[in-house]
Amino acid sequence: MSPEAPHPTWQSRLWRVAKVLLRTLPPIALVAWVATTGPWEQMAPRLATADWLPFALAIAVNFLVFQPIRALRWRVAMHDPPSFPTILAAAVEGSAAGSVLGTAVGDVVRSARLGRPLSFAVDLGSSVADRACEYLALTTLLGATAVFGVIPLPWIAAPLVYAAALFAVSRWHSTLTPLLARWPRIQAGVSGMATALTLRRVAAMAALAFAGWTAEMLMLHLVLGAVGLPASEGVAALIVIGINVATAMPGVPANLGTFEAGVVFALAESGVGQDMALSFALLYHGLHMGPTVLVGGLSWTIRSLVAGRRSARRESR
Numbered sequence: 001m002s003p004e005a006p007h008p009t010w011q012s013r014l015w016r017v018a019k020v021l022l023r024t025l026p027p028i029a030l031v032a033w034v035a036t037t038g039p040w041e042q043m044a045p046r047l048a049t050a051d052w053l054p055f056a057l058a059i060a061v062n063f064l065v066f067q068p069i070r071a072l073r074w075r076v077a078m079h080d081p082p083s084f085p086t087i088l089a090a091a092v093e094g095s096a097a098g099s100v101l102g103t104a105v106g107d108v109v110r111s112a113r114l115g116r117p118l119s120f121a122v123d124l125g126s127s128v129a130d131r132a133c134e135y136l137a138l139t140t141l142l143g144a145t146a147v148f149g150v151i152p153l154p155w156i157a158a159p160l161v162y163a164a165a166l167f168a169v170s171r172w173h174s175t176l177t178p179l180l181a182r183w184p185r186i187q188a189g190v191s192g193m194a195t196a197l198t199l200r201r202v203a204a205m206a207a208l209a210f211a212g213w214t215a216e217m218l219m220l221h222l223v224l225g226a227v228g229l230p231a232s233e234g235v236a237a238l239i240v241i242g243i244n245v246a247t248a249m250p251g252v253p254a255n256l257g258t259f260e261a262g263v264v265f266a267l268a269e270s271g272v273g274q275d276m277a278l279s280f281a282l283l284y285h286g287l288h289m290g291p292t293v294l295v296g297g298l299s300w301t302i303r304s305l306v307a308g309r310r311s312a313r314r315e316s317r
Contacts, residue, residue, distance in 0.1 A: 043279035046227045054226035058219040059291050066215040067092055073133070073208035074110070077126040077196035082114060089299050090114045096296020099289045102255070103247065107131060113300070115307065121185040125192025132166035132197065133205035138244050139163055140206070141213075145241065170197040213240050223284055235270045242266040259285050 040047075071091040075081045090113035098106020111124040139160045169176065173194035180187035217236040224231035242262030247255045263281035264274065272280075 039275040039279050042273075042276045043227065043283065047283075050226045050228075052226075054222040055287065058222040058287060061215055061219050061222070062288070062291065063092075063295065066212055066219070067095065069208055069212040069215060070095075073205050073212070074127060074130045076201050076204045076208065077130045077133070079122065079126065079192065079195050080119070082116070086114060089303060092292070093296045093300045093303075096293045096300070099255075099292050099296075103131075113303075119188075121188035122192035125189035125194075126196045128166060128189070129170075129193040129196035129201075130205060132163050132170075132193075133202050134209045135160075135163040135248065136167070136202070137206040137209035138241075138248070141210075141241065142245065166193070167197065170194040213237075213244075216240050220284070223287065224280070227280065227283070229267070229272060229276070229280060230270050235266070238266040238269060239263055256285075 068088060071084065071088040074091060075084065075087050078087075081087060090110045093113045094106040094108075094110020096106075097109035107127040108124060111120055111127045114120075114123050116123060169190060170193060173190055177187055177190055180190060217233065217240055220236040220239050221231050221233070224235065229235075239262070242265050243259055244262070246258040246262030246265075260278060260281035263284060264277040267277035267280065268274065
């Protein structure tokens with residue numbers, strides 16, 4: 001007869017609760033600090049009279065359209081993908097971590113949260129390939145807009161350098177891979193990235209990147225209109241470009257400052273004053289970050305509990 005699985009002690013339960021709080025309280029505290037110190041003099045009256053349905057719809061678009069498109073784009077890069085719900089959950093959890101600690105950390109977390117320790121390096125390689133295609137699509141978009149003088153040409157530099165470096169690794173991976181024999185995980189990651197960067201997959205991931213930005217434009221259109229700011233497709237597109245360029249550059253955790261800089265620049269080009277533009281940037285950043293961290297933290301907790309119970313049942317057999 002198999003021994004019964006040990007019941008969790010109060011210490012283990014308390015530690016689980018503490019880990020959830022450690023994941024969720026820092027971003028909540030950051031949002032609260034921003035909410036109490038930001039330049040809200042002009043924005044506050046608009047929020048007081050705003051219809052909150054557009055905000056709810058923007059959050060819904062984030063989780064029902066934007067996040068699934070990003071997860072699907074990552075799936076295209078994978079050699080042996082798990083089920084799509086698993087990919088989506090890991091992607092949302094990675095987005096939550098990335099919202100707090102930065103994009104690179106988010107890529108590592110989402111790869112780890114697939115729950116495949118033996119193929120973690122390959123999954124991380126596919127995550128890096130996904131990011132390379134996003135930057136390639138961003139470079140294409142920036143080049144098209146720079147030609148018409150909408151944005152400064154130097155804006156292309158950051159995503160272009162990232163994309164070029166990653167595609168160079170892919171191009172010469174057959175030469176590079178043997179040199180990495182002493183570091184098998186790095187070797188596996190490079191191979192996984194190179195496998196993902198075929199012409200067909202790159203085209204599919206780039207197309208999905210544009211689809212994701214279209215969803216984000218819809219989110220911006222909803223929130224801009226709710227607070228009475230210019231909500232045209234051109235303004236929303238310029239903000240999406242500004243956010244992606246600014247956050248592609250190294251910055252502080254949660255992209256606090258770089259995210260806002262991209263939004264402020266785009267709104268300033270549309271004739272919005274600096275204080276109003278900054279308050280909208282903080283509002284939109286919080287609308288992105290807060291729900292993502294909460295849903296990602298909840299997903300992380302539930303999936304960890306389920307995995308722990310499955311492991312306990314296996315050990316009891």
